[in-house]
Amino acid sequence: MDILTAKQQVIDAGLRLVETGLIARTWGNVSCRIDKNSFVITPSGKAYEDLTPKDIVLVSIEDCKYEGNVKPSSEKGIHAACYAHRPDCNFVIHTHQKNASAVSTLGFEIQDLKGRSKELIGDYIPLADYGMPSTGKLKKGVVKAIVSSDSRAIIMSHHGAVCLGADNEDAFNIAAELETVCLRFIMRKYKKASDLAFDGFKSIAEYVNERTKVRNYADEFSHFNSVRKDKSFVMTPHDGGEKLTVDLFNRGGISEDTNTSIDLHRAVYNARKDVNAIVHSDNETIKEFSKTSRTLRPLLDDFAQLVGVSCKTAVYDANQNKTRKVVRALRCKNAALLRNNGAICVAGDEYDAKAVEMVLEKNINTKLTHTFFGQPGGNISLLDSAIMRLVYKLKYSKQK
CATH class of the missing domain: 3.40.225.10 (Class II aldolase/adducin N-terminal domain)
Structure with a gap:
């Protein structure tokens, strides 16, 4: 792909992800494959709303080297691994999205996807082992999940998710579907336990509070x-x-x-x-x-x-x-x-x-x-x- 086109697609995808609430601030990162040897990625620590093509960094898939004064995302190694191990992957989105994050500490995969979810993501969603941000341990966990499954979405323990698409539209759809899958997963558990309609995470908080003794109750005051x-x-x-x-x-x-x-x-x-x-x-x-x-x-x-x-x-x-x-x-x-x-x-x-x-x-x-x-x-x-x-x-x- 032409490098300027790829850079603009990365910028556009970042803005779209912010608008839909899948990422915010400078969290997460987005990249696009140029060819078998390189990709472009969002920079470190800059808001998506402020990005220009000059801010998007060209990075080597083999060794993550880059040129220029703009530092690429600290998670560039994860993106490089996605492109190296998945030749059909041309666009990667790493998010800290709410619902995927909420299930990321449970310690198990989400199995038996069906319908549109299975078509977009695969049979199941693996859980990558935990590692602190920007560390080799984090990358190792993601790589293990990539090579051990065909899933195009991976939940990162205590962190977020990474979504691998054939193009920017595909990657975005996978990220959005992942959020839907995770929400349905939580809703099923809630309905089974409470037999009540799920109205967001507030419903779980109310359910837990009903079974918890309130200590040191305080009067409300103006916000x-x-x-x-x-x-x-x-x-x-x-x-x-x-x-x-x-x-x-x-x-x-x-x-x-x-x-x-x-x-x-x-x-x-x-x-x-x-x-x-x-x-x-x-x-x-x-x-x-x-x-x-x-x-x-x-x-x-x-x-x-x-x-x-x-x-x-x-x-x-x-x-x-x-x-x-x-x-x-x-x-x-x-x-x-x-x-x-x-x-x-x-x-x-x-x-x-x-x-x-x-x-x-x-x-x-x-x-x-x-x-x-x-x-x-x-x-x-x-x-x-x-x-x-x-x-x-x-x-x-x-x-x-």
Whole structure:
């Protein structure tokens, strides 16, 4: 294929995947085969919406060498392996899609695909052994799954998925069908256990909560997002009301209910000089999970990277203004669950704070799925989590 055509197809596929929610931010990667010796791939750490043909990197299939100053995706070795072991593969998409991630910790393959799923993907979906991102162990696990099956979709343990297509349209269809297969897999288990209609991962959270004793129940309070502005911060209410500009140090002149949120945001900004944006998530699944949750640990590697080695639950008593519990829960982390009030997600800017919220939701979905299927363990080790967190903070968080 002509290299410029291939580069544009990679860009177009990335944008389409973002629009459909299969990938977000800079997560995942996309590539297209040029010939038997080379392929082009998305760069490391750049948003899909900002890509131009100059950003797409030409890489050797044999040794992953490349030329120029733009670094290719750190997962280029996985793409090279796909092209080397599957001559009929001309387009590869690596995603961190929600439903495939949710089943990635269960420890078993998805068997007996039928109909359109079988036609697009194959007889079953193998599960690749776990390895930390960008490591030889991760690539080894994917290669093993590729050579031991004819499947065109592979779930990567604690990570995401890789989809191998004959062209960009085929690869996209495989990624979309994989998400459908994984959702149906979860829905069947839920209906069999509960005999209730499945209405997203919130349904599983409600089912689990009904069988869990609620501890330290907390009253709900208003949800605001906010952004730091010099010696003040601007709060945006979730109910569509007017924005509020609030002094970082002086309290007063605002309604009691609003002050409940202001005090919390002010305490976080004053304790964390690195935080310039706060998202108080009212996502339905996160909020339901927060009713009974304790400490949430990483089941997915992007959670370890963006959130931290754990996400603690704090009970925020608005009447007593005990913000210190929330501040303590956020220490060295980018999110904390608030009992019965969703979660507070923090970062250096609003874009990153929303990314934290997305990753938190995905990890909760995975936790709920893992719990519902009754599988033991599931968490990534503390050591691996700490290593990924450190590498991310030192390297990838500096890239946009």
